[in-house]
Amino acid sequence: MAGRRRAIQGLGAWLGMAAGGMLAGRCAPVLAATPATSATPALRLACTDWAAAESLAWLGHPPIAVPELAVYRRWLSDPPLPDATVDLGSRTEPNFEVLARLAPDRIFASSWQATSLPFFERIAPTQLVRIFNANSQPYPNIRELLMHLAEVCDARDVARERLRGFDADIEALRAGLGRRVGSSVYVVVLHESGTQAYVYGTGSWVQSIIEALGLRNAWDRHTNFYGNILTGIANLAEQPDACILYMDQGPRTQRAEAVLKGSTLWNRLPAVRAGRVTAIDSFFALGGLPSALRCARLVAGAVARLPEAVS
Numbered sequence: 001m002a003g004r005r006r007a008i009q010g011l012g013a014w015l016g017m018a019a020g021g022m023l024a025g026r027c028a029p030v031l032a033a034t035p036a037t038s039a040t041p042a043l044r045l046a047c048t049d050w051a052a053a054e055s056l057a058w059l060g061h062p063p064i065a066v067p068e069l070a071v072y073r074r075w076l077s078d079p080p081l082p083d084a085t086v087d088l089g090s091r092t093e094p095n096f097e098v099l100a101r102l103a104p105d106r107i108f109a110s111s112w113q114a115t116s117l118p119f120f121e122r123i124a125p126t127q128l129v130r131i132f133n134a135n136s137q138p139y140p141n142i143r144e145l146l147m148h149l150a151e152v153c154d155a156r157d158v159a160r161e162r163l164r165g166f167d168a169d170i171e172a173l174r175a176g177l178g179r180r181v182g183s184s185v186y187v188v189v190l191h192e193s194g195t196q197a198y199v200y201g202t203g204s205w206v207q208s209i210i211e212a213l214g215l216r217n218a219w220d221r222h223t224n225f226y227g228n229i230l231t232g233i234a235n236l237a238e239q240p241d242a243c244i245l246y247m248d249q250g251p252r253t254q255r256a257e258a259v260l261k262g263s264t265l266w267n268r269l270p271a272v273r274a275g276r277v278t279a280i281d282s283f284f285a286l287g288g289l290p291s292a293l294r295c296a297r298l299v300a301g302a303v304a305r306l307p308e309a310v311s
Contacts, residue, residue, distance in 0.1 A: 043105040043153060048094050048120075049129040050076060052108035055146050055288040057081055058162055061153040065102055067091040075284050076291060099123055106152070131286065132203070132226050139208035142288045166289055173300040174214045180303055181214035184242035186271075187299065189228075192252045194259025194266070196230055203227030206285055209296045215303065218242035226286070233266055240270035241309035244277040245302050253279065276306045 047053035047063040050072060056063050057079040066072055069087035073080070086102060089095040091110070096119055099107070104124045109117070111130040120126035131141045143163065150159030174181065187206055188197040200206035201219040204227025210217045218239035223229045236244055246253070260266040271277045280298045284291045 044102070045106050045108065045153070046088070046099060046102060046104035046124070047108045048088060048091060048113060049108050049110040050284060051131060051142065051145065051286065051288040051291070052129045052149065053081070054079065054284075054290045055142075055149050056108075056153065058146070058288070058290050059150055059153060059155040059158050061149075061155060063108075064104060065099065067094050075282060076287060078294065079290060096120075096123065108149075131205075131288075138203070138227065139205040139292070142205060142292060146289055162289070166293055169293060170209075170212050170296055173296055174212070177214060177300055177304060180308065182216060183303055183309070184216045184218040184239050185210060185299065185303060186218045186236055186239070186242055186244045187295075188236070188244065188246045189249065190246050190253055190256035190260070191230065192255040192259075194233075194256045194263060196232055197236065197246065198228045198230050199223075199236075200228045200285060204285060205292050206295060209292055210299065213296060213300055213303075215299070228285070233260075233263070233269070236271065237269050242271060242276070243303060243306045243309075244269070244271045245280050245299060246277070247282045248279040249282050274307060274309070276309065278302050278306060 042061070045056060045061065045063045046065045047056065048067050050066065053063045053066045053072070054076045062079075062081050062085065064084075065086035065088050066081065067088040068091050069081070069085060086098065088098055094116075099120075100123045107120050107124050107126040109120055109126055109128055111128045111132075113120075114128055117126060117128070129145065131138045131145065133141070146159050146162065147156075150156045177183075187200045187210065190197050199219045201217055201221065201223040203223050203225065207217050207227060218236075219229075221229070221231075221235075236242075266272055269277075280302050281294075283295045283298060285295070
């Protein structure tokens, strides 16, 4: 039952609810892993962790297999995975038979899949991706994840260039906000009931991205281990000058919007009355640096389009 609960938590991650991922072996630090060298043939890497998968693809070494490939392609479309990428089935119950037939050289699994580690390790050496930890520093962790994976696949120069480009893009986005720098923003996922929302705050890399853009996260209250919290819609009125950005997650969001259209509470929120609320494309808030960059572009673009708060 404990394994099932962890699996459900992992599935909840991409719904904006939970889940985890930096790298850790069974006990030893992951950075003790042996890096590839230029004389080493390209490793065949499989990932049941999406943050590792997109980071490897960003380095030019995409994994040979990931779970829930169709959903991955929809949520983490840049960089794209090759057409030949194999689908490993559900993230909560990956297809170990398919994985074994692929015979990867190494596997990167999510930390919440730790109970399945013995099964993974029967197939190939496996490392757990652990982005979220008690120190609540996921943003440095996703940068370190990229560098570690670069060591594994001998792509250190590429990783350093990616980091420089990432930082330059963030600076450009911040500069593009101009007088909007300092604005307050809620980044949320609407609950389909239309009465609650998952709000990102301290302990998420979403918080770090908001701050890097020169914006202020309007949510300054408690969050869970993964940097988000489910809260009532009424709490989005606590910062009346803030704008509200909610991720468009398809039918789930459409059901919430249908309820909110007739909600007196929602329509009385300061942001809604002032037209400072908008849907943004979804991003994977538990992903790696490519997802963080997507988040930055979406948040900056939305804030720039919305009306300014009137002092």
